[in-house]
Amino acid sequence: MARAEPHHFADCLIGRVRALGHPLCVGIDPYLECIPPLFRRGDMARCAPATADAVQEFCCRIVDLVADRVAVIKPQMALFEALGWRGFRVLERVVQHARALGLLVVLDAKRGDIAATAAGYAAACLGADAPLAVDAITVNPYLGCDTVAPFVATAQTTARGVIVLVRNSNPGSTTYQYLQSPAGRLSEVVARSLAAIVAAVQRTTDELGAAVNG
Numbered sequence: 001m002a003r004a005e006p007h008h009f010a011d012c013l014i015g016r017v018r019a020l021g022h023p024l025c026v027g028i029d030p031y032l033e034c035i036p037p038l039f040r041r042g043d044m045a046r047c048a049p050a051t052a053d054a055v056q057e058f059c060c061r062i063v064d065l066v067a068d069r070v071a072v073i074k075p076q077m078a079l080f081e082a083l084g085w086r087g088f089r090v091l092e093r094v095v096q097h098a099r100a101l102g103l104l105v106v107l108d109a110k111r112g113d114i115a116a117t118a119a120g121y122a123a124a125c126l127g128a129d130a131p132l133a134v135d136a137i138t139v140n141p142y143l144g145c146d147t148v149a150p151f152v153a154t155a156q157t158t159a160r161g162v163i164v165l166v167r168n169s170n171p172g173s174t175t176y177q178y179l180q181s182p183a184g185r186l187s188e189v190v191a192r193s194l195a196a197i198v199a200a201v202q203r204t205t206d207e208l209g210a211a212v213n214g
Contacts, residue, residue: 009135009161013104016071025106026066028075028094030055052086059094067101072135077109092132105134110165112140112147122154126162136161142176145193152197166191 017023032044032051039058041050063073080091098105111121124130125137136155141148141164151162167177167187177187 008159009104009155012135013071013161016104020069020071022071024070025072025074026062026070027108028059028062028073030059030076030079046083049086052083052090055080055083055087056090056093059090060097063094063098063101063103067098067103070103072104072106073098074106074108077107088132095132095134099133099135104136106136106138106161106163107132107134108138110138110140111151112143114143114147115150118147118150119154122151126151126154126158126160128158130158134160136163138163138165140165141190141194145197148194148197152201156201164194166194 032046032055035044035054035058039054039061041054042048044051044054059075066073075091075094077091080087083090095105095107107125109121109125111118113121122137125132125134127133137151137160139148139151139162148162148164154160155162167173177185177190179186181189183189183192
């Protein structure tokens, strides 16, 4: 059954996690070499139309199997982009299929740019008329907090979410993210800097609530 639009991504996530009893998120990462023989079509060349069909069938089948068992799915955008324009179409269809089944969708894109470019990325996935509408998107703040602001501003208007990368798990991340400063590790500085954004969002929410109830 298709779900209604959420009151807010965070509220829906918390509610779903509590209902299921766990916070499991399933990554949708269509590595071509890992797709089972049952779903493979032709030589699985990236530019082949049959490859996109195979990826769509495989990913949608995963979504069907986990729909009642997990809180969230997280498609990895890069692996769909690698298939060209057909990959974008497949990603859109997989996202639509998952949301129609009531799943929350976090797009793992790690976007990180500034000004109008960031606003464009935000509109594409979080806007009211987003062509690739998801419940939340991952963003990279390492160009500064102004890379995050357009995503937050857009998400506030649509009750969607922004998940900010602070510390990576790959070994090489320590080269930058563990750099020491008088304020602590760089990753810790980034995390603390987000507090101002969270506080601003909360003030806006409180003001809107007061206006509605007043």
